[in-house]
Amino acid sequence: MNLFGQLLESYIEHKGWHDLEGSRVTQIDNVSIYRSSTGNQRQPFTYQSGIIMLSQGKKNIHLGDRPVTYAANDYLVVGVPIPLECEAIPLDGKPLLGLSIRIEPQRLHRLVKKLEEQGVVEHYGHKPNQDSSGLQATTMDQSMLDSVVRLVKTLHNDVEATILGDALVSEIVYRALTGPEGRVLFDLAHHDGHYARIAKALSKLHQDYDQIITVQSLAEEANMSLSAFHNAFRKVTFESPLQYLKKVRLNKAKELIQIEGLRINDAARLVGYSSPSQFSREFKRHFNVPPRAV
Structure with missing residues (x-):
């Protein structure tokens, strides 16, 4: 050791x-x-x-x-x-x-x-x-x-x-x-760089994941055009904005069910899903188990 x-x-x-x-x-x-x-x-x-x-x-x-x-x-x-x-x-x-x-x-x-x-x-x-x-x-x-x-x-x-x-x-x-x-941290410290702008949009996404969030609103938060935001977002996170948002919501829902003991429908609603059936389908696709099995 x-x-x-x-x-x-x-x-x-x-x-x-x-x-x-x-x-x-x-x-x-x-x-x-x-x-x-x-x-x-x-x-x-x-x-x-x-x-x-x-x-x-x-x-x-x-x-x-x-x-x-x-x-x-x-x-x-x-x-x-x-x-x-x-x-x-x-x-x-x-x-x-x-x-x-x-x-x-x-x-x-x-x-x-x-x-x-x-x-x-x-x-x-x-x-x-x-x-x-x-x-x-x-x-x-x-x-x-x-x-x-x-x-x-x-x-x-x-x-x-x-x-x-x-x-x-x-x-x-x-x-x-x-x-x-170290370049990751240097770029994060400079607010005019693409990395820092994406970080600002991600901060909003992690704070408001239970709200209706559009890619356009995230691009505006980053002060970037829609196409530039898409490209920069994928380069930083390896995901599209909507894929990233979905994973954030599902990971949070799993915490609410597994750790806080919430009912499945309540967890789905609290992370921004209006359809329990859609939530269950996407949860199973993401985690390979249905919500009731976590």
Whole structure:
């Protein structure tokens, strides 16, 4: 087991989270830990924006017909929430373990501004107007790994986590900004770029998914023509706007049924479906099981 994985196991032991399955927030704001002893077969899932790191196990994610694999000491930079299909695989009899960091807009803009003031953006090859697309796994270099290890060590001590945690999160975001996939975060910080405009439209979509949403209204939110919006949206999310909206609604409905115990018709209505039969058909097509089976 690598040091990153050892420290996460030690942290779980320290917190007494022996039954942890799934994600749980830590005492450092915007930092969550993930553990799964069994993994899961390929199934629909939504990756939230941020930096996602694995210390044990392997994940295969599928964006349409494009597979991406990441494993121990790899990380992903996710600029916007992306519906995808994910297969999680424990290895060597050990649970999957990982860490995720949500990137606050204020933190991102502050770091990007400082980098630009230092004149190093071109050095890292991250042009602000460069189109961003794709979701790539990146192996942590020694600097990123050292930063992550220090963060997990700090989680073991509540006083240190309170005093040092925020600075360590900024350090890791800085490492991601200056890493191979940092262009995603640079483009997100520049409101005039296509990536940032799509992010703005996605924010509206995730907030108002239960309302009547048209592609035209999303294009207006992004301040783009309809054709340019379609092209940029697909490049960022690998989905058409309507496909993306459907997946957001169905994933939310599954949460309402499975976690909150809502009746199927109530969940359908709350996510924006007026026809229960249409909801059931699309739910089964998306998850391969009817709503009553979740």
